[in-house]
Amino acid sequence: MAAMSALLVLAGPAAAQDVATVEDVALVQFNLDVVFFMLAAGLVFWMQAGFSMLETGMTRSKNAANIMMKNMADACFGIIAYFLLGFGLMYGASAGGFIGTDTFALSAGSYSELGLYGGDSFLAADFIFQAVFAATAATIVSGAVAGRMKFSGYLIVTLLMTTLIYPIVGHWKWGGGWLDSLGFYDFAGSTLVHMTGGVAALVIAGILGPRIGKFAKDGKPRAIPGHSMPLATLGMFALFWGWFGFNGGSVLAADGALVGPVLLTTTLAGCAGGGTAMVYTWLRYGKPDIGMTINGVLAGLVGITAGADQVGAIAALVIGTIAGVLVALAVPAVDRLGIDDAVGAFSVHGVNGAWGTLAVGIWANTGEEGLTGLWHGGGAGLLVDQLIGVVAVSAFVAVCAAALAFALKATNLLRVSEAEEIEGLDIHEHGMYGYPEAALGASAYPGGPVTAPTGEVAVSLPAADARSEEPV
Numbered sequence: 001m002a003a004m005s006a007l008l009v010l011a012g013p014a015a016a017q018d019v020a021t022v023e024d025v026a027l028v029q030f031n032l033d034v035v036f037f038m039l040a041a042g043l044v045f046w047m048q049a050g051f052s053m054l055e056t057g058m059t060r061s062k063n064a065a066n067i068m069m070k071n072m073a074d075a076c077f078g079i080i081a082y083f084l085l086g087f088g089l090m091y092g093a094s095a096g097g098f099i100g101t102d103t104f105a106l107s108a109g110s111y112s113e114l115g116l117y118g119g120d121s122f123l124a125a126d127f128i129f130q131a132v133f134a135a136t137a138a139t140i141v142s143g144a145v146a147g148r149m150k151f152s153g154y155l156i157v158t159l160l161m162t163t164l165i166y167p168i169v170g171h172w173k174w175g176g177g178w179l180d181s182l183g184f185y186d187f188a189g190s191t192l193v194h195m196t197g198g199v200a201a202l203v204i205a206g207i208l209g210p211r212i213g214k215f216a217k218d219g220k221p222r223a224i225p226g227h228s229m230p231l232a233t234l235g236m237f238a239l240f241w242g243w244f245g246f247n248g249g250s251v252l253a254a255d256g257a258l259v260g261p262v263l264l265t266t267t268l269a270g271c272a273g274g275g276t277a278m279v280y281t282w283l284r285y286g287k288p289d290i291g292m293t294i295n296g297v298l299a300g301l302v303g304i305t306a307g308a309d310q311v312g313a314i315a316a317l318v319i320g321t322i323a324g325v326l327v328a329l330a331v332p333a334v335d336r337l338g339i340d341d342a343v344g345a346f347s348v349h350g351v352n353g354a355w356g357t358l359a360v361g362i363w364a365n366t367g368e369e370g371l372t373g374l375w376h377g378g379g380a381g382l383l384v385d386q387l388i389g390v391v392a393v394s395a396f397v398a399v400c401a402a403a404l405a406f407a408l409k410a411t412n413l414l415r416v417s418e419a420e421e422i423e424g425l426d427i428h429e430h431g432m433y434g435y436p437e438a439a440l441g442a443s444a445y446p447g448g449p450v451t452a453p454t455g456e457v458a459v460s461l462p463a464a465d466a467r468s469e470e471p472v
Helices: 002-011 022-057 061-091 119-144 151-173 178-182 190-208 229-251 256-285 290-305 313-336 345-363 381-410 418-423 425-430 436-444
Strands: none
Touching (some): 022 061, 022 119, 022 229, 119 229, 190 290, 229 290, 290 313, 313 345
């Protein structure tokens, strides 16, 4: 409807209507921008479904409902928390370039009204787009801690990620804070969203401890296979689709000349990351690994997110290619540290969030705002600014996440009991099974097969190996 309005206002014959005024054009552009925000936010919000499927498929079936519940909590509680507090801390009037101080619950504040017809309507549309980003930053933690973290403790992590940790680092750049003044650049959040979530995931997973059976007595890591690679693959494609809104929407306007190149670099980097991880594992292990290919696609997408609007197509391929190798190297490296990251969240989002941010300092080539990278003769200044941002955000998030995890541990809100972990979080944390028939057999159905003259329903208990965390 907005597009048709634009055609009627701007393309009608002069004899049939008056010449469009500046106000008319501004109104049409405003409507187009709001519809654009709606579509982009919808794509990013769909990434919650992608994370749900990806994390569930890559972990044990006995924790499937728990992972789904955590992702729903990220959306429900995370967005409300961001509305009440996080958005103001991120975009409110800056206190020393460190934190916002107003616009809480979208109240009147220093938020800049964009466009002639902006005001509260544009603020509302912009908030929705920003809020789904906050939920994405929080949900990165979910997969890393899968299978052994208390749901109540995870809710606290979600609330603090969306009200304090992510909004504060976001303010440093996107809220006009000290990193923005420095010259640091992060287009759509390689550092501010993905590395923030990845570092928090690594620290909390490290303090939480590994799943039972993840490491042998000699400390050697052992694989705990996910229960559904088709589900994980579907989740990856859902995330890839959502990334078109994540990066494309970060243009913040319905401007085809700017959005088109962003979608191109995003697609190329994601495909390069997946293809490289596939070939790398094929050459190293003799067979192409499905799980690592999935993570390679996501690594390429994370890597391009900081500079999707600043680099060319060839640079995007290079960034994605390197990301595919980095994630394949990082996953076993994290295992060797003795940290159990169940889905490789840090390797995908943390490592490649940092890589993508630094890549801007190498290949930025638009010349806008002095953004010319080292490769194109811009010197090392931008690369140094990027490095400062990566180190500062990593340090801040790591300290906050460690303090949070130790506080949860001290209050017995961090980890479930050994018995609960072995039997699964679905039944103990939520009172139901994600896959009832797999856990209970015939007894999952009230009208199941009769095995006794009295009409008693057969009860099929889980096999012993299905209840053990020891890899079969």
